[in-house]
Amino acid sequence: MFCGQRSANLWKPDFGERRECDVGLNASDPCCYSSREPIGIQCRLKPNQQCSPSQGLCCSSGCVFKTSGLLCEEDSECRMKSMCTGTSATCPQPAAKPNMTLCSLGTRVCLNGECSRSLCVLHSLEQCDCPGENKKEKCHMCCQQRGNPNTCASTTSSVLSMYFKGQRVALVPGSPCHKNQGYCDHFQTCRLLDADGPIARLKNSFLNLREFDDVADWMKAHWWAILLGILGVSAVMAGTVCLFGHTLESVDREETTR
Numbered sequence: 001m002f003c004g005q006r007s008a009n010l011w012k013p014d015f016g017e018r019r020e021c022d023v024g025l026n027a028s029d030p031c032c033y034s035s036r037e038p039i040g041i042q043c044r045l046k047p048n049q050q051c052s053p054s055q056g057l058c059c060s061s062g063c064v065f066k067t068s069g070l071l072c073e074e075d076s077e078c079r080m081k082s083m084c085t086g087t088s089a090t091c092p093q094p095a096a097k098p099n100m101t102l103c104s105l106g107t108r109v110c111l112n113g114e115c116s117r118s119l120c121v122l123h124s125l126e127q128c129d130c131p132g133e134n135k136k137e138k139c140h141m142c143c144q145q146r147g148n149p150n151t152c153a154s155t156t157s158s159v160l161s162m163y164f165k166g167q168r169v170a171l172v173p174g175s176p177c178h179k180n181q182g183y184c185d186h187f188q189t190c191r192l193l194d195a196d197g198p199i200a201r202l203k204n205s206f207l208n209l210r211e212f213d214d215v216a217d218w219m220k221a222h223w224w225a226i227l228l229g230i231l232g233v234s235a236v237m238a239g240t241v242c243l244f245g246h247t248l249e250s251v252d253r254e255e256t257t258r
Contacts, residue, residue: 001042003035019043021052031063056090065089078104078110106173107141118143123163128152129179138177138190141169 003019021032022043031052033041045052048240051059057072058065066072068086073094075081078101082094096113100122103115111117118127120143130142131152143160144152155164177183177190185191219226 020045021054023054031059041103050240051089053089056088058084058091059089077101078113078115080154095153105170107169107172119169120144125163129177130154135190136188138182139171139175139184139188141171 001003003022006219011210020043023029023032023034025034025036027034027036029052031046031049033044033046035042046063049063050065051063053059053061058070060066065086068084070084072084072091072117073082075094075097077109078097080097082092085092094113097110099109099111101110102108102119103110107119108115109117109119109122119141121145122129124146125143126146128144128149129152130138130140132138136158137154139158140154142152142154143163144150151159153159155169155214156166158166171177173184173186173188175184178192182190182192
């Protein structure tokens with residue numbers, strides 16, 4: 001990235017370019033020289049300025065580091081809030097919350113600061129596709145003993161009551177269900193995906209191609225319809241030509257008589 005592209009990565013070793021800050025073409029910025037300036041001072045801090053807001057959230061509009069302890073990033077499901085240090089423009093990387101902290105509406109747990117593991121892991125189980133054909137139950141959280149699909153059951157079942165006390169844990173909308181052949185909607189119901197898609201449905205409704213492999217087969221079976229269509233279009237075109245020809249002849253006669 002070169003000066004003026006406002007990249008967060010201010011050091012590009014491939015080009016030996018050192019950018020202290022980057023405000024693009026904003027020549028009126030009080031903290032940083034813009035990319036309009038001569039090479040050598042562009043994307044550098046202006047004299048007596050401590051930092052630039054382009055360097056991070058912990059630099060004020062007055063070009064000085066923000067006060068130590070000032071909040072620069074709110075906490076998230078798996079990370080603590082972060083505070084400015086008073087000695088740097090960048091907001092420190094927030095510390096991770098303890099592993100196995102619940103996240104994603106209670107359906108997952110945190111690991112190393114990321115909401116990445118299923119709730120089942122909290123009880124040394126693994127998530128599985130809920131058994132049965134009930135579309136509502138397909139959007140329950142189901143767990144099984146590791147490597148034993150026969151033990152797969154919903155959190156509401158008596159089998160897992162010692163872990164979940166019969167509480168129903170619904171998968172978040174958009175989660176895959178039914179062996180990844182569907183998704184959970186906002187009503188916690190598993191909706192199967194249509195493999196054909198809307199275009200194929202539209203094609204089938206108009207052309208009734210379900211029993212044919214392709215359009216060529218349809219054309220062979222309905223050659224008479226195609227022939228009638230061609231004849232009909234030809235007749236319309238011929239009629240249009242005749243009508244316009246007759247109109248032009250009438251106009252010519254009127255002009256001649258004048």
